[in-house]
Amino acid sequence: MLKDQLMLLRDKKKLTKKEVAQAIGITERAYIAYEYGERDVSTDTLIKIAQYYNVSTDYLLGIEQKEPLDP
16 A cells, blocks of 8 residues: 555655655645555655655555665
């Protein structure tokens, strides 16, 4: 699920929720709601998150199971 992928990627990069939210241009509260699965992510935000972490949207959504490669 998306929330699990968000937490996994953020923890792997040792980032705070606030750092990720600022980097993709959303509020910290919105990011927290995404990571806890309390709110659906818009398509635009999903793309921003995928670009930020350098992964596919399919990976974020759990469709693609491959681990992302570190750049």
